[in-house]
Amino acid sequence: MSVSAHRGRGGFAALLMIATAALTVAVALAVSIGEMRIPLATVGLSATNHLGWTDAQISRIQDSVIWDLRLSRALVAALCGAGLAICGAILQSLLRNTLAEPYVLGVSAGASTGAVAVIILGVGAGTVSLSAGAFAGALAAFAFVALLSDGGRGGPDRTILAGVAAAQLFNALTAYVVTTSGNAQQARDVMFWLLGSFGGVRWPEFQLLAVVMLIGLVVCIWYAHALDAFTFGDDAAASMGIAVGRVRIVLFATTALITATIVSMVGSIGFVGLVVPHAVRFLIGPGHMRLLPACAVVGAVFMVLADIVSRSVMTQQTLPIGIVTALVGVPCFSLILYRARATA
Amino acid sequence: MHQPPRFILAALACLAAPATLWAEPTQYPLTLENCGVEITIEQAPQNAVALGQNSAEILLMLGLQDRLAASAFWPTKVLPELEEANAAVEILTVEQPTLEGILTKEPDFVAAQLPLLLGDDSKVAKRQDFADLGIPSYLSPGICNTRDDAGDIYGSRDQLWNMDLLYQEIDELSRIFDVADRGQALIADFRKREADLRARFDRDDDTTFLFWFSSPSAGEDAYLGGKNGASGFIADLLGGRNAITTEAEWPTVGWEGIIAADPTYIVAASLDRDRWDLDRADNKIAFLESDPSVSQMPAVQQGHILTMNGAAMNPTIRTIYGAEELARQLDALQGK
Numbered sequence: 001m002s003v004s005a006h007r008g009r010g011g012f013a014a015l016l017m018i019a020t021a022a023l024t025v026a027v028a029l030a031v032s033i034g035e036m037r038i039p040l041a042t043v044g045l046s047a048t049n050h051l052g053w054t055d056a057q058i059s060r061i062q063d064s065v066i067w068d069l070r071l072s073r074a075l076v077a078a079l080c081g082a083g084l085a086i087c088g089a090i091l092q093s094l095l096r097n098t099l100a101e102p103y104v105l106g107v108s109a110g111a112s113t114g115a116v117a118v119i120i121l122g123v124g125a126g127t128v129s130l131s132a133g134a135f136a137g138a139l140a141a142f143a144f145v146a147l148l149s150d151g152g153r154g155g156p157d158r159t160i161l162a163g164v165a166a167a168q169l170f171n172a173l174t175a176y177v178v179t180t181s182g183n184a185q186q187a188r189d190v191m192f193w194l195l196g197s198f199g200g201v202r203w204p205e206f207q208l209l210a211v212v213m214l215i216g217l218v219v220c221i222w223y224a225h226a227l228d229a230f231t232f233g234d235d236a237a238a239s240m241g242i243a244v245g246r247v248r249i250v251l252f253a254t255t256a257l258i259t260a261t262i263v264s265m266v267g268s269i270g271f272v273g274l275v276v277p278h279a280v281r282f283l284i285g286p287g288h289m290r291l292l293p294a295c296a297v298v299g300a301v302f303m304v305l306a307d308i309v310s311r312s313v314m315t316q317q318t319l320p321i322g323i324v325t326a327l328v329g330v331p332c333f334s335l336i337l338y339r340a341r342a343t344a
Numbered sequence: 345m346h347q348p349p350r351f352i353l354a355a356l357a358c359l360a361a362p363a364t365l366w367a368e369p370t371q372y373p374l375t376l377e378n379c380g381v382e383i384t385i386e387q388a389p390q391n392a393v394a395l396g397q398n399s400a401e402i403l404l405m406l407g408l409q410d411r412l413a414a415s416a417f418w419p420t421k422v423l424p425e426l427e428e429a430n431a432a433v434e435i436l437t438v439e440q441p442t443l444e445g446i447l448t449k450e451p452d453f454v455a456a457q458l459p460l461l462l463g464d465d466s467k468v469a470k471r472q473d474f475a476d477l478g479i480p481s482y483l484s485p486g487i488c489n490t491r492d493d494a495g496d497i498y499g500s501r502d503q504l505w506n507m508d509l510l511y512q513e514i515d516e517l518s519r520i521f522d523v524a525d526r527g528q529a530l531i532a533d534f535r536k537r538e539a540d541l542r543a544r545f546d547r548d549d550d551t552t553f554l555f556w557f558s559s560p561s562a563g564e565d566a567y568l569g570g571k572n573g574a575s576g577f578i579a580d581l582l583g584g585r586n587a588i589t590t591e592a593e594w595p596t597v598g599w600e601g602i603i604a605a606d607p608t609y610i611v612a613a614s615l616d617r618d619r620w621d622l623d624r625a626d627n628k629i630a631f632l633e634s635d636p637s638v639s640q641m642p643a644v645q646q647g648h649i650l651t652m653n654g655a656a657m658n659p660t661i662r663t664i665y666g667a668e669e670l671a672r673q674l675d676a677l678q679g680k
Contacts, residue, residue: 036448130465199467316437316445
């Protein structure tokens with residue numbers, strides 16, 4: 001036990017260093033690769049111009065592509081990857097379920113209902129953006145789960161069941177609205193919108209997401225030790241002096257807030273939140289003080305790379321990011337299932 | 345059908361045409377109100393990008409292929425008469441393009457057909473993206489009007505669609521490019537063709553048309569053209585009305601409901617895309633004639649099945665072409 005913990009600590013430092021370096025490289029790649037052929041030197045100068053280090057002449061369009069499109073997109077992708085991975089890790093521990101992921105609390109289904117309400121029912125009559133509608137829907141679904149699972153006090157199984165019920169309810173609501181008042185094209189747009197895409201993000205999205213993530217990360221790290229206790233069960237956690245109910249609802253709310261923000265911005269992107277925590281736990285062990293930061297960096301790298309792939313596979317067109325993450329995620333998921341079977 | 349108004353209208357149109365062909369050259373900077381945004385055009389665009397087939401086809405009809413750098417989003421094939429002009433213009437993608445791909449063309453003007461391609465909720469581009477770069481952008485006035493009226497992007501219409509907003513778009517685009525005379529000529533041509541069709545068919549509210557866009561598979565609920573959309577407008581031009589009375593733009597209706605609607609004519613749309621078997625008009629007709637219950641419909645029994653390019657069912661310049669396609673078949677059915 002102590003040997004593996006020791007190896008875990010060394011692994012943690014190494015993993016964090018490698019992953020941070022990889023993140024830097026990935027973002028640099030993301031900023032350099034794209035449909036517009038821009039020399040690397042120009043990319044570098046654009047970056048240093050914006051940092052105030054140089055004052056080189058760059059065409060306005062190229063500069064805007066590098067700074068406003070590629071960089072903001074890469075950083076939003078990084079934050080989304082980090083956020084989803086952290087939420088996945090927390091929910092897996094809180095619910096003591098290997099298959100838990102960020103959408104287990106029904107926020108994705110809620111977001112689709114919110115988006116449909118705006119697209120088809122015209123809620124807000126053009127003044128409320130799709131994102132705001134999706135965000136409201138996501139939080140409504142979470143509120144429903146919180147209510148049904150008695151604020152998380154009902155135990156992990158009850159929360160998961162409440163999440164399933166919420167997903168069913170909100171998906172049914174979405175389907176009801178689409179079939180009664182919508183049409184094929186609208187349904188397709190809703191699906192496209194929810195499939196996940198970084199196409200619409202710019203700096204304002206980054207700023208909002210950065211604030212949410214910062215708050216979320218602080219809360220999660222604050223409760224990292226409590227999370228460790230949760231993995232041994234509620235009674236064990238309570239016997240260690242942890243206010244089980246309060247901690248659980250705070251962490252549920254935090255993950256719901258992070259996930260809702262991400263879903264409302266870029267749609268639901270699967271498998272990152274499921275796979276990354278398992279992979280990281282496998283490498284550095286289950287201690288949350290290390291697991292959470294490592295998940296954040298690994299998730300960020302994974303998402304930035306996935307976005308580069310999604311932008312590069314087809315010319316002039318972007319493969320939905322969910323397809324890329326799932327194509328990588330499903331084999332990993334299968335492996336986890338296989339291992340689970342082998343140990344059972 | 346009675347004939348006299350036809351040649352009178354044609355003669356009137358001929359008289360009117362030369363007067364409208366003359367139009368003022370555009371004074372730059374030109375300022376327009378477009379979908380709630382004020383746009384200023386400093387000079388006639390020389391390197392424009394068209395997002396959406398209808399925007400591209402309008403610009404091609406105005407003879408502006410030399411000033412089009414690229415186009416994108418083509419759900420159907422180009423109108424045959426524009427094929428040659430269009431061959432000279434690069435197509436970024438027939439699907440939704442990326443903003444970076446658009447900017448690669450360094451456009452000095454962007455015209456878009458749908459908020460899906462240009463707007464705050466678009467994953468492609470926001471108007472501010474172009475405004476920040478000093479590139480004026482233009483969104484089809486037809487679509488933003490729908491949203492204002494109906495409270496949603498495509499949703500439903502409480503009034504029958506007509507070509508007025510399309511004429512406004514042609515007029516504005518032609519002035520932006522300083523080819524107002526061509527714009528007026530094009531509008532005059534469309535107006536004349538509209539009037540010709542109206543003159544040709546007597547108003548008869550008992551004549552109803554069912555517009556079948558497609559179905560995922562035989563027997564499944566069909567995607568139809570709604571009452572007040574472009575399909576309803578075509579039915580109206582041909583003297584009848586849409587057999588479907590729901591205000592949704594693209595209602596999905598089961599065959600029992602279609603049989604109950606009992607249309608006089610069934611329009612089987614022919615789609616260029618090849619997603620489903622029933623995208624093809626001949627497959628639609630085969631289903632209509634072979635299904636045990638559907639084949640008993642009076643329209644099928646009497647051979648009142650017409651075909652039309654599905655592009656006409658979208659509220660675009662293609663709508664009038666669809667109406668003319670049907671008019672020719674109606675004439676043939678009535679032995680004219």
